[in-house]
């Protein structure tokens with residue numbers, strides 16, 4: 489990020505390893521805080537304290553806002569899960585080793601939070617899964633297989649409720665999160681509620697009038713054997729069912745962005761995006777924004793893509809609201825930051841978890857089309873829970 493773009497950064501110096509440790513601990517101490525790291529680790533934001541807050545991304549941003557919108561506006565339990573945006577009191581940006589802040593006093597603040605807290609081990613006391621999910625997906629597949637069905641694709645989600653022995657410390661959570669490479673790391677905290685995502689999926693990165701987004705849909709497992717992994721990837725690239733699932737997303741993003749851009753690049757074929765547990769069909773899409781198009785306009789138009797909702801959108805969203813066991817809250821919604829100069833990055837909060845004191849909720853979904861198989865989709869969602877389960881595993885051993 490260029491300094492000239494962000495006149496609110498008054499403080500700048502080299503970042504030290506001690507800074508990260510103290511800033512991580514500060515995430516626990518403030519009632520409201522947030523962390524954002526992009527998938528290449530080149531841009532990190534820490535945000536502390538709330539000057540103003542909103543339930544949805546506000547129209548006008550004075551400096552910088554952090555937050556997340558809900559997936560579909562359904563009411564969920566908990567304040568955070570109904571959407572939460574805030575204008576932070578203290579913002580720290582670390583980009584390519586340079587630390588910047590809006591607070592000239594940052595060094596004094598860091599000294600105050602210097603004391604190292606000990607890590608607490610967390611135990612899993614109980615896990616409750618949605619045992620009827622396969623039956624509900626099989627029903628959905630039966631519907632989609634019928635030529636009279638008005639829907640072509642529905643992304644169907646499920647949740648796992650986990651009871652923990654302790655409330656998770658955010659500093660420990662962040663250390664564990666950083667072990668998931670090549671994905672975005674985002675944490676949003678409001679009092680006792682925390683939402684965390686290790687998502688590979690970008691909804692919109694906007695800078696200097698350009699947008700970068702991507703279609704991420706169509707999934708296969710990974711394999712530790714490189715030859716087998718390559719075969720799984722090739723099979724995914726050539727799977728007609730996955731190509732269809734993916735093309736719905738590309739077509740929808742293309743159609744929506746054509747109305748908001750003066751120039752658009754949409755590759756004709758997807759490539760593979762490989763994460764630790766799964767690989768996806770991936771089409772990076774970029775364009776030049778028409779005059780006066782804000783990050784908020786983009787978020788409001790693009791979300792939900794058929795990677796998380798379905799086709800046609802309205803029918804799919806209605807199906808999701810009626811047939812998923814619980815509202816998604818922030819799961820699969822846009823999460824990230826937006827600045828006053830119309831820069832911002834919003835990612836899609838999948839591979840995510842919500843914690844309220846000692847209760848954690850994990851989320852996963854899979855795109856269902858005609859010809860999908862319920863057991864395969866179940867297995868895919870099990871793999872999509874893995875990033876957060878592994879994160880909890882790390883917290884059990886520290």
Ligand SMILES: C=C(O[C@@H]1C=C(C(=O)O)C=C[C@H]1O)C(=O)O
Nearest residue numbers: 704706707795838852853854855
């Ligand atoms: C819904 C999720 O993932 C989405 C669905 C995908 C699919 O159906 O293939 C792939 C990536 C994401 O767009 C999730 O991870 O929970």
